Amino acid sequence: MSTAAEPRGEAERLGAFLREIGRSVLGAFTVVGSAARLLAAHWPVLVTVLLLGALARELALWGSFELSKVSPVGATLTVALAPLASVVALILALRAVLPSLGHVPDSGGVDRSRQLAILASALVPFLAVYAAQGYLREDTRRFVNETYADEYLTTNWFLGESADGRTWADSPVPVVVAVVVIALVLRWGLDRFGLAERNLAWGFLAGWVEALWLVTVAKTVSTGWSDVWSWVQGRQGVRWIIEGWEWVVSVLGPVGAGIQSALTWVLQLLGDFDTLVVVPLAWLAVGAVVYGRELATPPTATDLSAVRQRLVGSIQDERVEQGWAAARERAAAARRRAKRVPGWLRTWVLAPVTSITDRFAALGTGLLRLVRAGLVPMVTLCLVLILARHAGVVVADLLRRIIGPMDPELGGITATGPETVLSLVTTLLMVVLIAAAVDRFLVEEGREADAATSRRSGGQANSARTS
Amino acid sequence: MSTWWRRNRWALLALPLVAGALVLVGSYRVHTFWDRWQLTEPVEATAGRPTTFNDTLEDANGSYEVALTVEAGPTTVAGAIRDAEGQTHFFPTHEGTRVWQTELTITADPDTILSGCSARLVDTEGRTTHYTQTTAGVPLPVSPCVPADATGPGAELGFGGDATPAPTRPETFTVPVVFRTAEDFVPNRLDLSWSTPRYLSIQLDVEEGP
Numbered sequence A: 001m002s003t004a005a006e007p008r009g010e011a012e013r014l015g016a017f018l019r020e021i022g023r024s025v026l027g028a029f030t031v032v033g034s035a036a037r038l039l040a041a042h043w044p045v046l047v048t049v050l051l052l053g054a055l056a057r058e059l060a061l062w063g064s065f066e067l068s069k070v071s072p073v074g075a076t077l078t079v080a081l082a083p084l085a086s087v088v089a090l091i092l093a094l095r096a097v098l099p100s101l102g103h104v105p106d107s108g109g110v111d112r113s114r115q116l117a118i119l120a121s122a123l124v125p126f127l128a129v130y131a132a133q134g135y136l137r138e139d140t141r142r143f144v145n146e147t148y149a150d151e152y153l154t155t156n157w158f159l160g161e162s163a164d165g166r167t168w169a170d171s172p173v174p175v176v177v178a179v180v181v182i183a184l185v186l187r188w189g190l191d192r193f194g195l196a197e198r199n200l201a202w203g204f205l206a207g208w209v210e211a212l213w214l215v216t217v218a219k220t221v222s223t224g225w226s227d228v229w230s231w232v233q234g235r236q237g238v239r240w241i242i243e244g245w246e247w248v249v250s251v252l253g254p255v256g257a258g259i260q261s262a263l264t265w266v267l268q269l270l271g272d273f274d275t276l277v278v279v280p281l282a283w284l285a286v287g288a289v290v291y292g293r294e295l296a297t298p299p300t301a302t303d304l305s306a307v308r309q310r311l312v313g314s315i316q317d318e319r320v321e322q323g324w325a326a327a328r329e330r331a332a333a334a335r336r337r338a339k340r341v342p343g344w345l346r347t348w349v350l351a352p353v354t355s356i357t358d359r360f361a362a363l364g365t366g367l368l369r370l371v372r373a374g375l376v377p378m379v380t381l382c383l384v385l386i387l388a389r390h391a392g393v394v395v396a397d398l399l400r401r402i403i404g405p406m407d408p409e410l411g412g413i414t415a416t417g418p419e420t421v422l423s424l425v426t427t428l429l430m431v432v433l434i435a436a437a438v439d440r441f442l443v444e445e446g447r448e449a450d451a452a453t454s455r456r457s458g459g460q461a462n463s464a465r466t467s
Numbered sequence B: 001m002s003t004w005w006r007r008n009r010w011a012l013l014a015l016p017l018v019a020g021a022l023v024l025v026g027s028y029r030v031h032t033f034w035d036r037w038q039l040t041e042p043v044e045a046t047a048g049r050p051t052t053f054n055d056t057l058e059d060a061n062g063s064y065e066v067a068l069t070v071e072a073g074p075t076t077v078a079g080a081i082r083d084a085e086g087q088t089h090f091f092p093t094h095e096g097t098r099v100w101q102t103e104l105t106i107t108a109d110p111d112t113i114l115s116g117c118s119a120r121l122v123d124t125e126g127r128t129t130h131y132t133q134t135t136a137g138v139p140l141p142v143s144p145c146v147p148a149d150a151t152g153p154g155a156e157l158g159f160g161g162d163a164t165p166a167p168t169r170p171e172t173f174t175v176p177v178v179f180r181t182a183e184d185f186v187p188n189r190l191d192l193s194w195s196t197p198r199y200l201s202i203q204l205d206v207e208e209g210p
Helices: A002-067 A072-079 A081-096 A112-132 A135-154 A173-192 A200-233 A236-252 A254-271 A273-290 A303-312 A318-340 A343-372 A375-389 A391-403 A408-414 A416-466 B003-026 B028-035
Strands: B041-046 B051-059 B062-077 B080-082 B088-090 B097-107 B118-123 B128-130 B172-182 B187-193 B198-203
Touching (some): A002 A375, A002 A416, A002 B028, A072 A135, A072 A200, A112 A135, A135 A200, A236 A254, A273 A375, A408 B028, A416 B003, B118 B172, B128 B172
Parallel strands (some): B041 B198
Antiparallel strands (some): B051 B062
């Protein structure tokens, strides 16, 4: 009897899986439709807000460029305002469509200071996403490029003049150290007293310190990492490995070339992983953070089990279950031990760690909300978001036709104009798609998931009572 | 008033202002990296009419003035050029190209530093061909605005070098300016400059000939 039931069960599971895929594809189309409606309803506000962000960014970059003539450190402090301006505009744009979202409650009833606090609290997580997409690197690259270009043009090289250092890298070490220490203390203080969420001014300061941190220290760390990697590649042992691999490939002939191509393809695929998966997911997570305060049921630690159930629910491996239980036990033991340490000491010792983890706690919560909605809808949405990001290609071609050929040097100088238009179009599409996606998948489906979970747990409780 | 208008009216009003402000602010790059370093301030002139041009330049000794009057003759397709010794040099023929020549009559104080001049031809489509010593295929002077055998004083570039004074330049002189261009290039303007952004832009009188 059981042999007849098993294929039926398999067929039911397959049917359910196909229904799930069909539902998510349909959901993705619904999201695109909703996004189009949001765009039609709000485009003037969205375009104005995003252009205001671009204007503030340009002002920050121009101001920093001029300031760098007298104070490289001052310019580094102000250049951090450029990414902040873009991020504030993104958050405001996401909030602007709130009245038209069907399932996220409108914050009309929320008082103004609370709304500003929401904006402030979303700044830091959004900066991480902004940096992950390379926009932050683009801001600093443009500033450095402009200062060097200006020095190159204004220095009379024939007369033996030399270019002045106008960036962070050219500042005296004690000044650099002092700025980093002040930024660290501010960062810690803002975290310690939870000031960022109290009002906009503190939130803005927190965002600025974070941007400054990312612009200076993170840049130095990444440059240092490149240096370390170059050093590693330059070691004799590593050279032998590389040369050995090249020898193997050459000995294998056409087969070796095939292996080499396959390996390159895999590495490229891994390199594209952030573009294909991480960046769209990060955008969605940030959307969840921005609308997070309006979502009815914030995810809790217990949601982790539900998430696990949704992701790996079909895997019923005893060893995995045992490992999971052991990990839970170890975490509980660690928490118990930590409680024995006096509260004040615990806070001070853990401050450097929590200072970093708190930055991403909001993003983590956002991701948790995403995973609650299910894996298939997320993958479908990632594809839609990638298409939106690549809408820039169409716009770029259109701009190319409108602008026509021009002097390459003038083209380089005025390239920031078309770049702003491209960025405006793609960001506009991303904002409405994210808003529609959060509305559709995170709120509506999240509620359905909650309902299903409670039904399941109710059923389990009933069966437990029956047994 | 519909909900759409009520929601978007302020944004619609602000949109052109914000866009304009963005273009204005973003133009600092053009001002900083283009306007000052390219030929962007023309002094208009027409062939056959003398035009006065002046500019303030700088060398290792400090700033100095350039002041001169230029009159351009007709622009023609040329087959040969006569050098300072009176010797004729024929331009080699290269398929798909032509050599154009304009004679400039210049009047300036012999003590004015005129060497270091740049010249370019601009055609009716906006294409440019820069003056070089070599592309015509015969030896040409480094500076197209001074006689090859009497360049007059030169700018002090800080390299030192010999202190032999250059042969004195006459107050008024005529020099040929020669360009090799693409065959379909029909000159429209001749631009002369000693620095950026000021330049003398001469509307040419072109005689294409047979």
